Amino acid sequence: MPRLRQLAISRSKLGLVIDMARSGTSAPGRAIEMNRVTDAANDVLTLHLEEMNKLAQCDLLALAWLGREGAPAMELEDFRLDARRAWTRATASYLASMSELGDFLENAISTLEKAPPPQAPDTQGEEAR
Secondary structure (H helix, E strand, C coil): CHHHHCCCCCHHHHHHHHHHHHHCCCCCCCCCCHHHHHHHHHHHHHHHHHCCCHHHHHHHHHHHHHHHHCCCHHHHHHHHHHHHHHCCCCHHHHHHCCCCHHHHHHHHHHHHHHCCCCCCCCCHHHHHC
8 A cells, every 4th residue: 555655646536547447448238339439438538647747647557557467566666667768748648548447557556455565674784783
């Protein structure tokens, strides 16, 4: 859980992104209109993501990658660095185009919540010397 607090996006905004990402993928009974429904939801999600600052977009990207790969929580910082290097103005569009974005983000949150807190460096051994 401490890792979630270190992100540039709040848990409530993360939940909203998850909900928005799933809104275009769960339209049962509308097979004919499904492409239009999905496109409209994707456009709304893209606009919402574009309104976020670069760091929030990078953290979403890192979480999506973490959740997609099923990587351990300790790799979050590596994914965050990679996301900052990979960020472009098209990042919001890229995120919105992930058909399983909601699942990826949920997987990442679950991974981070289950992980033990990061260990503080052991400084007691140095003081004894």
